[in-house]
Amino acid sequence: MNEIAPxxxxxxxxxxxxxxxxxLVGVGFGFVLERAGFGRADNLASIFYGRDFRVMRVMFTAxxxxxxxxxxxxxxxxxxxxxxxxxxxxxxxxxVGGLLLGAGFIIGGYCPGxxxxxxxxxxxxxxxxVGGLLLGxxMFTVSYDWLAGFHASGDMGRxxxxxxxxxxxxxxxxxxxLFAAFALWGARRIEIIVRASAGLSKEVP
Amino acid sequence: MKQTRPLWNPYVAxxxxxxxxxxxxFVTGQGLGASGAxxxxxxxxxxHASPTWAEENGNIGKxxxxxxxxxxxxxxxxxxxxxxxxxxxxxxSRRFKVETVRxxxxxxxxxxxxxxAGGVVSGVAAQIARGCTSGQALSGGAQLALGSWVFMFSVFxxxxxxxxxxxxxxx
Numbered sequence: 001m002n003e004i005a006p007x008x009x010x011x012x013x014x015x016x017x018x019x020x021x022x023x024l025v026g027v028g029f030g031f032v033l034e035r036a037g038f039g040r041a042d043n044l045a046s047i048f049y050g051r052d053f054r055v056m057r058v059m060f061t062a063x064x065x066x067x068x069x070x071x072x073x074x075x076x077x078x079x080x081x082x083x084x085x086x087x088x089x090x091x092x093x094x095x096v097g098g099l100l101l102g103a104g105f106i107i108g109g110y111c112p113g114x115x116x117x118x119x120x121x122x123x124x125x126x127x128x129x130v131g132g133l134l135l136g137x138x139m140f141t142v143s144y145d146w147l148a149g150f151h152a153s154g155d156m157g158r159x160x161x162x163x164x165x166x167x168x169x170x171x172x173x174x175x176x177x178l179f180a181a182f183a184l185w186g187a188r189r190i191e192i193i194v195r196a197s198a199g200l201s202k203e204v205p
Numbered sequence: 206m207k208q209t210r211p212l213w214n215p216y217v218a219x220x221x222x223x224x225x226x227x228x229x230x231f232v233t234g235q236g237l238g239a240s241g242a243x244x245x246x247x248x249x250x251x252x253h254a255s256p257t258w259a260e261e262n263g264n265i266g267k268x269x270x271x272x273x274x275x276x277x278x279x280x281x282x283x284x285x286x287x288x289x290x291x292x293x294x295x296x297x298s299r300r301f302k303v304e305t306v307r308x309x310x311x312x313x314x315x316x317x318x319x320x321x322a323g324g325v326v327s328g329v330a331a332q333i334a335r336g337c338t339s340g341q342a343l344s345g346g347a348q349l350a351l352g353s354w355v356f357m358f359s360v361f362x363x364x365x366x367x368x369x370x371x372x373x374x375x376x
Binding site: 035049109161198 | 233239262273319322354
């Protein structure tokens with residue numbers, strides 16, 4: 001391979017160095033999540049009541065930023081998309097898992113990554129959520145014989161949106177960028193209406 | 206008490222998060238993740254209870270090799286970093302505080318039981334979907350993986366569908 005990245009491949013990085021880098025990346029990830037306000041369940045849950053779309057703003061901006069970076073790096077031959085880890089698509093398990101994760105989010109107030117940040121910010125509910133997460137993981141493993149068929153169903157392998165729809169990748173990259181911009185514009189309109197009817201200040205704190 | 210630092214502007218935080226994710230891909234060839242660490246920790250607990258059973262389990266058996274401990278993995282070190290980064294962030298912003306976050310209309314005990322229930326559901330869900338908001342929605346979403354986008358819309362769908370029934374907990 002001629003691309004300079006991912007560095008782990010181009011430099012034949014050893015296991016120890018990779019683990020050190022994983023810690024450093026994690027520190028950046030955890031710090032940004034905290035500064036984004038994701039260490040508190042009430043900040044996270046308010047998106048689901050239309051009062052504060054901060055979560056969506058951060059999430060969509062992050063996805064578009066990383067997507068543009070990835071596709072331009074691929075275009076310029078710096079890093080081939082095919083050389084980075086991609087989870088296989090299993091449509092039905094991802095649909096069901098997504099619905100359940102959304103349910104867990106509104107019931108518990110966190111998702112797995114944010115619950116860890118909340119725990120480290122002293123939030124007791126975050127610590128309890130992490131405990132639940134471990135319990136849920138163990139429950140899945142214990143029931144695996146029974147769930148394995150469903151878990152493996154509908155395997156489509158590595159499947160990207162533009163491959164699925166038969167479009168050039170540039171079209172989908174542009175469409176996703178426009179979709180994110182439109183969604184955030186719409187979210188702001190909803191936020192204004194909901195905040196007015198709830199008697200809150202127009203601007204999100 | 207001194208004032209807490211304000212949160213970052215959400216678009217600034219979004220660009221920063223996107224750059225962390227991009228840096229992760231650039232250096233390690235992997236995205237971000239969180240639930241995988243819980244899976245491995247749970248696997249180690251089960252292995253302590255019954256090594257043979259755990260090693261033969263279809264979900265976690267592959268983690269137990271003579272070469273390396275099940276916890277000696279990229280996703281576990283990443284989670285360790287997230288914990289350190291979260292702690293550093295909350296201390297430097299003066300937001301570190303031992304408390305139970307809850308809406309004005311819910312008691313502490315109910316809130317904690319719901320946090321436990323939500324955690325359990327999320328633990329199962331992340332396994333079924335092969336990842337959570339970090340590994341699927343963020344990392345897979347940025348790569349434009351079909352399944353990750355289905356997952357992301359499903360997360361919003363599941364949460365909005367139950368939001369009405371959970372309103373007393375949050376607003």
